[in-house]
Amino acid sequence: MLPMPTDAELDILAVVWRRGPSTVREVHEDLGKNAGYTTTLKQMQMMTDKGLLVRSERFRCHAYEAAVPKEVTRKQIAGDLLKRAFDGSARNWMLGALSAQPATREELNEILAVLRDFEKRRFRK
Numbered sequence: 001m002l003p004m005p006t007d008a009e010l011d012i013l014a015v016v017w018r019r020g021p022s023t024v025r026e027v028h029e030d031l032g033k034n035a036g037y038t039t040t041l042k043q044m045q046m047m048t049d050k051g052l053l054v055r056s057e058r059f060r061c062h063a064y065e066a067a068v069p070k071e072v073t074r075k076q077i078a079g080d081l082l083k084r085a086f087d088g089s090a091r092n093w094m095l096g097a098l099s100a101q102p103a104t105r106e107e108l109n110e111i112l113a114v115l116r117d118f119e120k121r122r123f124r125k
Contacts, residue, residue, distance in 0.1 A: 002068060003050050004080055008043060010073075013052065017070045021056070021063040 005013060015030045016022055022030075028040040044064055047053040053064045066073075078093075086093040103111065 002052060002073075002076070004076065005047075005052055005073065009047055009052060012040070012044060012047065013066055013070075013073065016053065016064060016066050021065040023061050023063055027064070 011031060012027055015027045019026060019030065024037070024041045024044055027044065028037050031040065033040075044053060048055050048064065051067055054067050055062050055064050057063070082088060082090065082093045086096060
């Protein structure tokens, strides 16, 4: 299992997920932070060592891409938060999420559709 990404690592992953394979310079510019280029470089090197990023050579430059798809990381983060903050209760986690950030009608319809599909698969007789 991959390590849980930090907030700074998630910022970098978000850029790489959106852009695809990217150089340190591209990620650094997209982040638009006050931190220096070498800070971004070091962070991405550490993420490669941790297995969060994969480095390859592209046009004589090192390009980085996410080691796992965004949805896999999101699922990992959701599961970790569920265990640590909501005592493993999916109900409490969902209620907490919806009370913190109200969902639009479209989002609620999508959530309901996913729940109905999950119920069909889980309780199929």
